[in-house]
Amino acid sequence: MIKPLKTAKAPRAGKADSTAQTMAKPPRKTSRGSGRVTIVDVARVAGVSAMTISRALKTPQLVQADLRARVAAIIDKLGYVPNQAASTLASSQSKVIAVIVPSFTNAVFIETLSGIRDYLGLQGYQFLIGETAYSAQAESRLIAAYMRHAPDGFLLTGVDQLEDAQHQLLANRVPIVRMFDLGKTARDLSVGFSQRKAGYAMARHLAARGYKKPGFLAAQLDPRAMKRRMGFRKGLTDAGLAADIEILTPEPSDVQMGAALLSRMLERHPDCDAVFCCNDDLALGALFECQRRGLAVPGRLAIAGFNDLPWSACANPAITTIVTPRYQIGYRAAQLLLDQIGGNPIPKTRIDLGFELALRAST
Amino acid sequence: MIKPLKTAKAPRAGKADSTAQTMAKPPRKTSRGSGRVTIVDVARVAGVSAMTISRALKTPQLVQADLRARVAAIIDKLGYVPNQAASTLASSQSKVIAVIVPSFTNAVFIETLSGIRDYLGLQGYQFLIGETAYSAQAESRLIAAYMRHAPDGFLLTGVDQLEDAQHQLLANRVPIVRMFDLGKTARDLSVGFSQRKAGYAMARHLAARGYKKPGFLAAQLDPRAMKRRMGFRKGLTDAGLAADIEILTPEPSDVQMGAALLSRMLERHPDCDAVFCCNDDLALGALFECQRRGLAVPGRLAIAGFNDLPWSACANPAITTIVTPRYQIGYRAAQLLLDQIGGNPIPKTRIDLGFELALRAST
DNA sequence: CTGAAAGCGCTTACAG
DNA sequence: CTGAAAGCGCTTACAG
Numbered sequence: 001m002i003k004p005l006k007t008a009k010a011p012r013a014g015k016a017d018s019t020a021q022t023m024a025k026p027p028r029k030t031s032r033g034s035g036r037v038t039i040v041d042v043a044r045v046a047g048v049s050a051m052t053i054s055r056a057l058k059t060p061q062l063v064q065a066d067l068r069a070r071v072a073a074i075i076d077k078l079g080y081v082p083n084q085a086a087s088t089l090a091s092s093q094s095k096v097i098a099v100i101v102p103s104f105t106n107a108v109f110i111e112t113l114s115g116i117r118d119y120l121g122l123q124g125y126q127f128l129i130g131e132t133a134y135s136a137q138a139e140s141r142l143i144a145a146y147m148r149h150a151p152d153g154f155l156l157t158g159v160d161q162l163e164d165a166q167h168q169l170l171a172n173r174v175p176i177v178r179m180f181d182l183g184k185t186a187r188d189l190s191v192g193f194s195q196r197k198a199g200y201a202m203a204r205h206l207a208a209r210g211y212k213k214p215g216f217l218a219a220q221l222d223p224r225a226m227k228r229r230m231g232f233r234k235g236l237t238d239a240g241l242a243a244d245i246e247i248l249t250p251e252p253s254d255v256q257m258g259a260a261l262l263s264r265m266l267e268r269h270p271d272c273d274a275v276f277c278c279n280d281d282l283a284l285g286a287l288f289e290c291q292r293r294g295l296a297v298p299g300r301l302a303i304a305g306f307n308d309l310p311w312s313a314c315a316n317p318a319i320t321t322i323v324t325p326r327y328q329i330g331y332r333a334a335q336l337l338l339d340q341i342g343g344n345p346i347p348k349t350r351i352d353l354g355f356e357l358a359l360r361a362s363t
Numbered sequence: 364m365i366k367p368l369k370t371a372k373a374p375r376a377g378k379a380d381s382t383a384q385t386m387a388k389p390p391r392k393t394s395r396g397s398g399r400v401t402i403v404d405v406a407r408v409a410g411v412s413a414m415t416i417s418r419a420l421k422t423p424q425l426v427q428a429d430l431r432a433r434v435a436a437i438i439d440k441l442g443y444v445p446n447q448a449a450s451t452l453a454s455s456q457s458k459v460i461a462v463i464v465p466s467f468t469n470a471v472f473i474e475t476l477s478g479i480r481d482y483l484g485l486q487g488y489q490f491l492i493g494e495t496a497y498s499a500q501a502e503s504r505l506i507a508a509y510m511r512h513a514p515d516g517f518l519l520t521g522v523d524q525l526e527d528a529q530h531q532l533l534a535n536r537v538p539i540v541r542m543f544d545l546g547k548t549a550r551d552l553s554v555g556f557s558q559r560k561a562g563y564a565m566a567r568h569l570a571a572r573g574y575k576k577p578g579f580l581a582a583q584l585d586p587r588a589m590k591r592r593m594g595f596r597k598g599l600t601d602a603g604l605a606a607d608i609e610i611l612t613p614e615p616s617d618v619q620m621g622a623a624l625l626s627r628m629l630e631r632h633p634d635c636d637a638v639f640c641c642n643d644d645l646a647l648g649a650l651f652e653c654q655r656r657g658l659a660v661p662g663r664l665a666i667a668g669f670n671d672l673p674w675s676a677c678a679n680p681a682i683t684t685i686v687t688p689r690y691q692i693g694y695r696a697a698q699l700l701l702d703q704i705g706g707n708p709i710p711k712t713r714i715d716l717g718f719e720l721a722l723r724a725s726t
Numbered sequence: 727c728t729g730a731a732a733g734c735g736c737t738t739a740c741a742g
Numbered sequence: 743c744t745g746a747a748a749g750c751g752c753t754t755a756c757a758g
Contacts, residue, residue, distance in 0.1 A: 032738060034455040034513060036535065038751055049729045054753065064727065079534060084511045085457065086751035088448035089734045092397040104473045113467055117494065126512065129492055131480065148447045149489065150397060171442060172399065255674045284674060291654075291679040310468075311618045311647060311674075316654040395754060401735055412745045417737065427743065449735035452750045 037080045045074050057082065088150065097127045097337065098151040100142055102134045102222060106253065106279070107309050108326055112179065115330025116155060123338055134222050140165040147172060153337045159184055160223045177337040179329050181224055183350050189340060191333040191351040198322050198355045199228035202276050202304055203235025209363055211274035211302055215245035217261040217286065218278035219253035225278045228306065232276055245269050258285020274302035274363065280309035283319050287362070302363040317361035325353040400443045408437050420445065451513065460490045460700065461514040463505055465497045465585060469616065469642070470672050471689055472520070475542065478693025479518060486701055497585050503528040510535060516700045522547055523586045540700040542692050544587055546713050552703060554696040554714040561685050561718045562591035565639050565667055566598025572726055574637035574665055578608035580624045580649065581641035582616035588641045591669065595639055608632050621648020637665035637726065643672035646682050650725070665726040680724035688716040
């Protein structure tokens, strides 16, 4: 419970007595309201209308320079903080973007959030962040929950939302940008890269290195991982190799799981000579498991990962991986979304930021 | 720009003609407003007042059961979503908590966010998340920026905020709970553990294992890391060991930095036989560096970390570390904050969740 | 460049 | 158990 504190916060600046007589009406002491300093308090002290204070804040070029300076000083003195809820209600602009990612634990999305924050911060937007735990149902529920905050837009992960989520967003005409994959149609805004091509590139790399039995390790099995898998299989097939050496689990992806999956792979496919792990945490676990078993990497088994998480470049050996433009995805997606919200022209609805194959010692 | 869509979203349900005559006034087509379905739309269709709809939503026990059911059906049909901004403005309750952490990249805080989300979600709260990059100035700026969203409370990291941040929070009477450390006074609400004691425990462990020249590796040098350092030094001194073997850098902490700091340690203190890394990412980097140099862990050099991040338990060798109750810190801090906001009794203002020393093969 | 009036969509505080 | 009136603190849309 925030108690009214207006009297303490908005001292009438020594000239309390004199101003009291010029004031149209004395401040009411109602039990409503937050008790915080309002735009009307500022206006009263400045001797102008609330509109002018609003203008001094939002469109300063429309206010005389000296008045502007005086208002700024008063705002500072009174400690006035605009009430965003009132602004949102009056203008139908919340200045909030809702961001929905599958997981906070997967380091992949963290840098994306940094990119989003950097661009939104520049533009005076805040963001609400939700985590779906890779559940499309949870995503729908989050969208519904966030809807009441009337976000000016949504940043979603992937392009595979449920029907009802899509409908909800469409019905409320809320702009959306999808991240980490490329939109299915040109009408959908998206910023990402081709997950399929990334998997394909890794397959061709391993084949080119001469590995004869490359396998695939994956956990979580979200839609994007499955697209990488499809690309990987296609790449192996195109290279004349078998594509059915794989260990998949729907359980969450983490380092420990990488060790477990590698163990299963060695058991079922003892002749496997390279593994493509669908995330770098699996690759790290696989590497430790090889070390424990005394298997030379890449001599006995090559290991490749995905995303270039912080440890991959300095592991022993350094891990070959696909470098994904995570920060940029967030930054550009936020930019695209605000362009859309602001009614700016959108030259390109589908922004493919590509990926990079980092060749390191582990393959 | 969100265009009005009310006509499409709130079909007057077939009985458009008849209701049109009972309605006091036809819906205005103004250019203001969000164009979304409002509580008045729902009230009109239900043939009751807006207040009753509001009650059906917030205090259903005050509304007749059959009316309640009818209202629910209408809300569902019209796709009504309450406008949080209007609610916030009218009630001075935003149902939003602002959370401020030093870093998204440091996995430590991610689980804390999960704990916060889980408890807040239970109570119908949303949260805004800010990242300070370990800068107290940035923290003050974030607090100011969030203040305009009139959060019902703040969750802050650490107990070492700047004066002006403290003043700002105090002046607006916003409840705060501090996380990851213990409050300086009993009046401050905090949920964490003693960073000093954790450092102390690690020193005593290494001493007990018989290491003669344990050193300390730290990056970032935030206040909590420095408290761990003080505890570590005290522990070494108490054990009769030297406390000045340390390599510190204010640069950000990551795996790569762990390798770099270990290299510097070996250079300056070739007889160092154990290192306590102030975060597990440093420990991982240090481990890889030892592997590259062919130094046996723990034979030539023992390695201990802090936090028990996901890789520590399954590294090769597994890394001794301090297990910190990160998820619980978030969960309990959110709980304590909402208790405070709700005016519930606070039996304990300083909640010490302790820590655990995980003894593993690396020491 | 500045202001008076009305409105955004809820909830409070009464009243019945 | 239900409702009419007023108000939350801004901004829109005019008007000057």
